[in-house]
Amino acid sequence: MIIAAARIDDHRSTDPVRLPTNQAAAPAAPSPECTSLLAAMPDELGDYPTARIAEPVPPGTHAWRRSDGTAPIVLRCGLDRPPEFTVGAALQQVDGVLWFEAANPDPTTSTWYAVDRAVYVTLSLPRDAGPTPLQVVAEAITAALPARPIDPAPVPG
Template sequence: MASTDPDLQERYNAGPRKASKPSGDQEVVRPVPIPVVVAGVAIPLIVLIVALMMVRTVGDDAAQEAASEPYAAVPLPAPGAETEECAALIDALPPALGDANQVALTEPAPPGVAAYRMPDAEPIVVRCGLDAPPTFVVGVGLQEVNGVQWFNEPDPNPAVTASTWVAVDRPEFVAVTLPEGSGTGPIQDLSDTLTATLDETEPNPAPAG
């Protein structure tokens, strides 16, 4: 006699059951091949290196262009700029002073002037035939570099970091303005050129006071 118990019938009509997969049929996870892993790491790294090299190349080109840019010299009172001595000095200047290379002057260029640029494009300016420095008076200290007596002319603006040195023992006053960090090479090379080009004279400072 068939059972009519509704609870029993419900228990047996709960629907199909999902059969469990035998342990022998479990899905196998295969490792990623080593070449694929290497390629995944190397390719982005190569792309990054190439991009950095391109950026560096562009930066180097811009720096070289700036370091060779002509210099716009500001005219200053220089009564001796067109003398034979100044013309001889400007013609004898070397293509480099220390780490600075000579660059052209923008026109109109004042006479008796030459310009150089450091690798970071900071200018070095040589001027011949200037008036005597107003602070070059009896008792001031001088510094000798390769046979040339130099006077350090202070800038009235304390914010200016460049220094100006004036050769005071030649027939014409010769000034060179050096940017901070240019080292001693530029003034040494310029001193050698002055010694070879212009005769030495006795410094003649103005009376003090």
Template sequence: MPTRLSPPVAIAIALPLLLAVTVAAIAITARVRGIGEPPPPDTGPLAVAPVESPDASSPECTALLAALPEQLDGPDSPLSPRPIAQAESLPGVRAWAASPRPVVLRCGLPRPAELSPTSPLLEVNGVRWLQLDDGLPEPVQVSYIAVDRPVYVALTLPVDAGSAPLQHVSDVVRETLPATAVAVR
């Protein structure tokens, strides 16, 4: 004759099993619904704040923007172009859809105030960049400013975008704009 479990022992065995089944059901439901996964990047027109860009309409910026690819290398897949809202009033700006924030390139900016004789520069594919983050304790985006070309070019991207966009843009900058001495004060 089989031994019967006392009610407290049966409850002690059944509760962890019930909890495990419930957690598994929640996880499966979340996975099917896509809960917890990052949203797809926004591909609609991007509102870009106007900034001082004295050389945005220069021949150098015009040539650079014309040489930029439609898509930009991304960490997992190519980044699609993103139209600029009111683009006619923002020369020298291009954007690509990325999550959680877009990748934005600006050409023709003034010399960055942060550039000094002791600024650490990052060289990527033959282009020297000044790296600036957003100043948060855990930055969410980073900007790289090409400082060794006839015009200043800034590329701003989410920190988790990896190095592929910067490498891709560095190749285009190197091929389009001649290298110059870094102008420090």
């Protein structure tokens, strides 16, 4: 009887997260607010540990990824107000932070904007990631950045 064993190395968890090159501009990413927020980011979001980001790393960015190859969770700080965030837009409050869910062309991913801070913060995550990532990031946002009144765009038309 011959017994063979093989080890398959899965590099998905150690390879850097590659971000799309066509990402929205983040003009306030170098701001003190974003610097403070990034310093407050936890090493883990539930079962998503911090992941390296492929060079060049955009300012104001942090990522987490599980070892099973699941899509990463990506935080970006300092973006412009999302165009669809208008007066009357639906918001969800999570641990003291008001979040707006932006339209996302990828049905497997959701993108949330924290809209009640001096800078806009996005969190893009797999739809099946559960509530923990949004909750943990909301706690870090609350600790690092004071709340301010929301500033939605006027409704077009």
